[in-house]
Amino acid sequence: MKKLNPLLHQELRLSIISFLANVEWVEFNKLLEATSASKGNLSVQLKKLETADYIEIEKSFKDNYPLTRCRMTELGRDELESYIQTLKSMLDI
Amino acid sequence: MKKLNPLLHQELRLSIISFLANVEWVEFNKLLEATSASKGNLSVQLKKLETADYIEIEKSFKDNYPLTRCRMTELGRDELESYIQTLKSMLDI
DNA sequence: AAATTTGGTTTATATTATAAACTAGTTTAT
DNA sequence: ATAAACTAGTTTATAATATAAACCAAATTT
Numbered sequence: 079m080k081k082l083n084p085l086l087h088q089e090l091r092l093s094i095i096s097f098l099a100n101v102e103w104v105e106f107n108k109l110l111e112a113t114s115a116s117k118g119n120l121s122v123q124l125k126k127l128e129t130a131d132y133i134e135i136e137k138s139f140k141d142n143y144p145l146t147r148c149r150m151t152e153l154g155r156d157e158l159e160s161y162i163q164t165l166k167s168m169l170d171i
Numbered sequence: 172m173k174k175l176n177p178l179l180h181q182e183l184r185l186s187i188i189s190f191l192a193n194v195e196w197v198e199f200n201k202l203l204e205a206t207s208a209s210k211g212n213l214s215v216q217l218k219k220l221e222t223a224d225y226i227e228i229e230k231s232f233k234d235n236y237p238l239t240r241c242r243m244t245e246l247g248r249d250e251l252e253s254y255i256q257t258l259k260s261m262l263d264i
Numbered sequence: 265a266a267a268t269t270t271g272g273t274t275t276a277t278a279t280t281a282t283a284a285a286c287t288a289g290t291t292t293a294t
Numbered sequence: 295a296t297a298a299a300c301t302a303g304t305t306t307a308t309a310a311t312a313t314a315a316a317c318c319a320a321a322t323t324t
Contacts, residue, residue: 079207082182089175096262106272119313121273142321144271162262169189169255199303212282214304235290237302
């Protein structure tokens with residue numbers, strides 16, 4: 079039985095990654111809304127995904143305010159695909 | 172976005188449940204082999220699943236040794252099905 | 265110019281997972 | 295018959311992880 083990637087096998091990070099899978103650059107606040115996470119938790123989990131190179135984080139300013147955007151990397155996409163395959167075989171779906 | 176049942180969204184417990192989904196009564200040692208877990212971890216996670224009534228645990232003796240068998244309950248089966256549906260919608264699969 | 269809001273980050277705490285240590289007994293070798 | 299080794303687990307101490315509360319810097323509103 080193949081092991082589930084523990085970085086992806088966590089609800090918030092999986093929500094983030096599966097959300098990012100369908101779009102390009104997404105703002106922090108958009109993810110906040112999409113995932114219903116707290117800001118602190120979202121910040122921490124985004125950094126973990128970034129550290130693993132599953133997403134990239136780009137910081138800028140918009141209308142004078144800091145603005146953080148994220149998008150998935152190729153590695154992130156590959157790992158998600160692989161995670162899904164593992165799940166499918168585990169669950170027979 | 173529906174929440175993933177945290178009792179099932181854990182690798183070992185998910186392995187246990189998805190293994191039990193396809194069989195009837197299974198012995199502790201069989202699960203040990205099927206999941207490659209440590210005995211302690213398996214014992215703990217089985218108890219959690221039993222506490223939630225997702226599985227039942229039956230203790231007996233075989234050839235003088237204690238023997239523990241488990242099987243899934245109807246609730247366990249329902250919750251697994253529901254977990255899979257949530258995952259599918261989350262991951263678009 | 266004080267109070268509030270925005271857009272986050274850091275960090276302390278709570279939760280969870282895991283493996284090491286233990287229990288209780290059985291079998292085997294001496 | 296008794297010590298050593300093994301079976302089949304459980305308990306518990308520690309490690310890892312998740313989460314939210316507290317914080318920060320700057321911008322805006324009053």
